[in-house]
Amino acid sequence: MTELQEDRDVRTEGLQVATRHPVPKGEPILELRALQKKYGLVEALKPASLTFLSGEIHAIVGENGAGKSTLIKLLTGVIKRTSGEIFWCGKPVQLGTPQEAIERGINAVHQEVVLCAHLTVAANMFLGDEINRNGLMRKRAMTDAAQRVLDDLGFNLPAGAVLGSLTIGQQQLVATARAAMRGTQFLIFDEPTAYLTRQESAQLFRLIRRLQAEGVTIVYISHRMEEVFELADRVSVLRDGTHVGTRRIGETNEAELIALMINRTIEQIYHKEHFPPGEVIVETRNLSGPGFQDVSLTVRAGEIVGLYGLIGAGRSEFALGLYGRHRPSAGEVYWQGRKVEIASERIAMDLGIALAPESRRDQGLCLNLPIGLNINLPVFNRLTRGLTINGQQERENADRQIRDLKIKTPSRRVLASAMSGGNQQKIVIGKWLSHGAKLFIFDEPTVGVDVGTKAEIYRLFARLLEKGAGIILISSYLPEVYELADRLHVFRRGRLVASHDYRAASHEEVLTQAIGV
Amino acid sequence: MSAETVESGASAAPRKGVSILFGLTLLGLLLFLWLLLGFATNSFWTPNNISNLLRQGAMTAILAVGQTFVIITAGIDLSVGAVVGFTSVIVAWLLAAGVPLWAAIILTLAFGVLIGAFHAFGIVRMGLPPFIITLATLTSLRGIGLLITNGSTISITNEAFTNFSRADFLGVPSLFWMVIVVAIPAYIFLHLSRFGRYLFAVGSNSEAARLSGVNVHRTIYLAYILSSTCAAFVGLLLASRIGIGNATQAEGWELQAIASSVIGGTSLFGAVGSVHGPLLGAFILATINNGANLLNVNSFWQRIITGALIIVIVYFDQLRRRSAR
Numbered sequence: 001m002t003e004l005q006e007d008r009d010v011r012t013e014g015l016q017v018a019t020r021h022p023v024p025k026g027e028p029i030l031e032l033r034a035l036q037k038k039y040g041l042v043e044a045l046k047p048a049s050l051t052f053l054s055g056e057i058h059a060i061v062g063e064n065g066a067g068k069s070t071l072i073k074l075l076t077g078v079i080k081r082t083s084g085e086i087f088w089c090g091k092p093v094q095l096g097t098p099q100e101a102i103e104r105g106i107n108a109v110h111q112e113v114v115l116c117a118h119l120t121v122a123a124n125m126f127l128g129d130e131i132n133r134n135g136l137m138r139k140r141a142m143t144d145a146a147q148r149v150l151d152d153l154g155f156n157l158p159a160g161a162v163l164g165s166l167t168i169g170q171q172q173l174v175a176t177a178r179a180a181m182r183g184t185q186f187l188i189f190d191e192p193t194a195y196l197t198r199q200e201s202a203q204l205f206r207l208i209r210r211l212q213a214e215g216v217t218i219v220y221i222s223h224r225m226e227e228v229f230e231l232a233d234r235v236s237v238l239r240d241g242t243h244v245g246t247r248r249i250g251e252t253n254e255a256e257l258i259a260l261m262i263n264r265t266i267e268q269i270y271h272k273e274h275f276p277p278g279e280v281i282v283e284t285r286n287l288s289g290p291g292f293q294d295v296s297l298t299v300r301a302g303e304i305v306g307l308y309g310l311i312g313a314g315r316s317e318f319a320l321g322l323y324g325r326h327r328p329s330a331g332e333v334y335w336q337g338r339k340v341e342i343a344s345e346r347i348a349m350d351l352g353i354a355l356a357p358e359s360r361r362d363q364g365l366c367l368n369l370p371i372g373l374n375i376n377l378p379v380f381n382r383l384t385r386g387l388t389i390n391g392q393q394e395r396e397n398a399d400r401q402i403r404d405l406k407i408k409t410p411s412r413r414v415l416a417s418a419m420s421g422g423n424q425q426k427i428v429i430g431k432w433l434s435h436g437a438k439l440f441i442f443d444e445p446t447v448g449v450d451v452g453t454k455a456e457i458y459r460l461f462a463r464l465l466e467k468g469a470g471i472i473l474i475s476s477y478l479p480e481v482y483e484l485a486d487r488l489h490v491f492r493r494g495r496l497v498a499s500h501d502y503r504a505a506s507h508e509e510v511l512t513q514a515i516g517v
Numbered sequence: 518m519s520a521e522t523v524e525s526g527a528s529a530a531p532r533k534g535v536s537i538l539f540g541l542t543l544l545g546l547l548l549f550l551w552l553l554l555g556f557a558t559n560s561f562w563t564p565n566n567i568s569n570l571l572r573q574g575a576m577t578a579i580l581a582v583g584q585t586f587v588i589i590t591a592g593i594d595l596s597v598g599a600v601v602g603f604t605s606v607i608v609a610w611l612l613a614a615g616v617p618l619w620a621a622i623i624l625t626l627a628f629g630v631l632i633g634a635f636h637a638f639g640i641v642r643m644g645l646p647p648f649i650i651t652l653a654t655l656t657s658l659r660g661i662g663l664l665i666t667n668g669s670t671i672s673i674t675n676e677a678f679t680n681f682s683r684a685d686f687l688g689v690p691s692l693f694w695m696v697i698v699v700a701i702p703a704y705i706f707l708h709l710s711r712f713g714r715y716l717f718a719v720g721s722n723s724e725a726a727r728l729s730g731v732n733v734h735r736t737i738y739l740a741y742i743l744s745s746t747c748a749a750f751v752g753l754l755l756a757s758r759i760g761i762g763n764a765t766q767a768e769g770w771e772l773q774a775i776a777s778s779v780i781g782g783t784s785l786f787g788a789v790g791s792v793h794g795p796l797l798g799a800f801i802l803a804t805i806n807n808g809a810n811l812l813n814v815n816s817f818w819q820r821i822i823t824g825a826l827i828i829v830i831v832y833f834d835q836l837r838r839r840s841a842r
Binding site for chain 2: 323325345346349355357362363364365366367368369373376377378380381383384387388389391431
């Protein structure tokens with residue numbers, strides 16, 4: 001790191017050399033005492049006490065929604081804690097703003113690169129801390145200094161290249177280098193290898209080990225067990241916003257960690273009714289498209305087919321392909337035994353497919369329009385008499401869904417954005433109930449939905465099945481698909497990797513298949 | 518999390534009520550201006566001046582209605598002023614070439630349809646931002662018009678055509694009747710037909726609209742074709758009023774149309790708008806211009822007042838929306 005020190009010496013201002021080793025190796029550098037974060041009434045992080053030791057690599061594992069990102073945001077000053085205390089080098093600190101975190105030497109490398117794609121690699125590395133002389137930037141000096149850092153780290157990257165021209169993985173390395181040269185003492189990696197190639201991952205691991213040797217404390221968040229065991233000294237497990245344990249890496253194994261991750265206290269009731277499976281509604285044969293490959297599955301009347309996998313595993317992409325949003329590139333779809341080409345959403349709807357998409361905000365609702373308009377959107381062609389819409393039918397149709405689904409609103413004219421997550425989901429569902437369908441695809445239907453509404457949605461599934469519909473249920477929340485699906489398919493990296501009958505496999509087995517350890 | 522606790526729905530005012538309230542406020546503002554000018558000047562409430570005012574406002578009003586359709590889809594049509602100038606040339610050219618009046622009118626409107634379709638093609642198929650494609654046609658159409666006329670004007674000798682804009686029907690200028698001829702179908706289209714709902718849905722969230730089976734591309738074609746056709750219609754009216762075809766006419770009218778629409782409560786972010794709002798907005802602007810002339814206010818001040826009015830009205834509209842959330 002002498003190179004880095006020299007680089008800093010050429011600066012005339014903005015100099016901030018933090019002393020390394022503020023506390024001896026192995027002593028607590030950052031301590032959380034009963035740290036808690038609430039969003040409204042939702043407890044995203046239940047009071048957690050955790051100690052990070054100076055110079056260690058501390059892995060954090062947990063399912064989606066377990067509270068990992070909340071923890072990172074608290075540590076990097078992005079959000080403020082609700083209660084609890086944070087001790088940095090033995091002294092209580094606020095960590096109320098990102099600036100404060102950075103000044104203390106706490107940095108994070110995010111999964112999504114948050115740098116300026118249109119600037120050069122060097123400009124990004126020096127962003128906010130440029131080398132100046134007489135108020136003018138010294139581009140050449142910065143490019144040279146950045147190049148030395150990159151070479152020194154063993155990254156084969158040109159400092160003069162525009163960041164956007166690099167792969168996501170290379171950009172991630174740049175982000176890491178940027179953090180490394182800023183006197184960071186505490187560096188958080190949030191699923192850094194999600195987009196990296198094997199070679200890039202190896203480079204990153206070398207860098208992490210090197211930073212550790214220099215005394216930097218590393219927090220490493222990952223889904224991938226093999227990485228945790230390769231890198232970490234200790235590992236902490238989060239589950240449903242609770243810190244459930246910390247283990248030394250030598251004293252634990254994958255099975256124990258997975259058990260800790262999913263052994264939740266389930267108080268929700270998964271309402272499940274079994275119906276005799278009827279005729280095949282839809283069958284895909286080796287269907288491929290953007291984000292999914294070679295998926296073959298069938299859905300029968302009266303059954304729930306669960307698609308489980310991590311986010312980005314290709315489940316939603318498959319659903320959008322089946323729904324005609326993205327054109328499949330290969331494979332066939334058979335609808336009630338007849339081969340069909342689903343070239344548009346309209347064709348899918350007319351066949352009898354309904355999709356409650358993954359993101360209510362981006363795909364599901366017109367948020368700044370009234371609830372009534374949202375509910376009626378798929379059926380305006382039916383409500384039209386001659387040139388105009390039959391206003392009475394329009395009102396009745398909206399009001400019926402609001403009543404049947406118990407959407408808590410004073411009027412159908414209230415904007416959808418004024419509703420809570422649960423009620424918004426009900427509006428999306430109401431849309432498709434009023435349209436009617438034979439196959440309902442629910443993509444993450446209970447994300448951000450309160451427990452009471454969850455139970456209502458599960459009971460609604462049973463009602464749909466009873467009427468002879470089939471359901472595809474997509475979820476990243478294992479208990480949900482596990483308890484509800486008559487047949488459970490596991491997706492990993494765009495492929496269907498395993499299938500199980502109702503409760504035929506253990507949670508551990510399914511999670512293992514999804515993660516791919 | 519219990520659903521009731523996070524609900525702010527109870528405090529959100531029902532949408533339709535607010536829209537009517539806003540419309541009434543604009544109407545009140547318009548009447549207030551009329552009363553004020555009635556007291557301040559002797560000449561405002563003369564039949565001549567009122568006719569003049571209605572004629573002045575009519576053309577902007579029709580442009581503003583078409584513009585509103587586009588803005589509701591979260592787009593913008595910068596070309597309407599150029600389309601007015603261009604189509605005035607087209608109709609004059611056709612009439613000079615001996616094309617019968619009815620055919621000239623239909624052909625001119627067809628040009629409007631084509632221009633709108635071209636805009637939508639650029640947006641939907643070429644992926645160009647609406648601002649860019651309509652900015653490009655704004656420049657190009659003026660150029661084409663100037664090429665056709667070789668930089669000069671084409672006189673219109675057809676008296677039936679030129680008399681139309683000066684005629685009155687039931688004591689009201691025919692140009693103002695044209696506003697009604699446009700506004701009634703526009704109202705039915707936007708507020709009573711499903712295509713109007715689709716415009717709002719596309720402007721609010723085109724992905725959600727698409728996944729709900731709305732043909733988003735067709736909806737965008739519809740919006741831009743309607744806007745350009747309204748502009749072509751105004752081009753006919755303008756040619757009738759000034760008796761010539763001239764490609765440089767209607768300079769800056771696109772901004773008048775956008776201003777009228779925005780004063781009338783249309784949100785440039787899309788999904789908010791009406792037909793009556795831009796009509797009132799256009800006549801408020803026309804009244805300010807007319808009143809300023811009567812009061813001998815420096816015409817430069819008219820521009821300043823118009824700008825200030827846009828800021829004030831849109832600011833209050835924003836406040837209202839925020840408190841309604």
